[in-house]
């Protein structure tokens with residue numbers, strides 16, 4: 001998130017109260033969309049998702065939920081490949097662009113302007129066979145991460161898969177952002193971390209694959 005761009009720069013977050021931390025992340029994200037095309041908004045679906053959808057061991061298409069979908073590149077990709085897709089992002093500008101793209105392309109995706117840590121109250125019951133998160137979770141303040149995990153766990157179909165890309169803690173000039181394998185193992189108690197593949201970015205990044213394996217009895 002600190003990689004050089006000619007546009008806005010990511011300002012450190014996470015020094016205020018929990019509520020202020022959420023507002024800071026929202027403000028920083030919105031700043032990038034307001035300025036135009038954010039540096040992460042490449043319009044290219046990553047090969048890791050393509051492999052899951054089109055590769056030798058591709059998942060059968062089903063119901064997918066993308067968390068932090070931005071302008072919708074990957075939700076649209078999934079829908080074009082036979083998935084029934086819902087996608088949420090907390091920045092209104094991103095969701096508006098995603099909806100416009102879906103309309104222009106004639107592709108059916110349900111884009112919701114919503115917080116990925118507050119899915120209750122939305123009409124997103126699942127059950128989901130696939131969750132996809134490209135750079136959202138790693139920016140979520142710590143006090144909201146359990147709610148994120150619980151929201152996904154409660155809506156997971158048997159055998160659900162979760163593919164996440166995240167920046168490591170070292171990538172952010174702040175005390176709260178980032179993700180690593182240990183954190184995911186602790187927080188996603190009903191999931192098994194089955195793969196961690198380092199990313200190719202200059203910053204520390206990784207692709208995490210988790211499979212739904214209910215253990216705690218809190219889930220259906």
Ligand SMILES: C[S@@+](CC[C@H](N)C(=O)[O-])C[C@H]1O[C@@H](n2cnc3c(N)ncnc32)[C@H](O)[C@@H]1O
Nearest residue numbers: 029041068069070089090091115116134135136
């Ligand atoms: C690094 S961007 C990546 C966007 C998109 N996945 C892509 O690759 O183009 C992270 C996205 O997560 C969204 N986001 C961050 N926290 C969120 C939250 N709590 N709920 C929903 N969206 C969130 C941001 O608004 C932003 O669009």
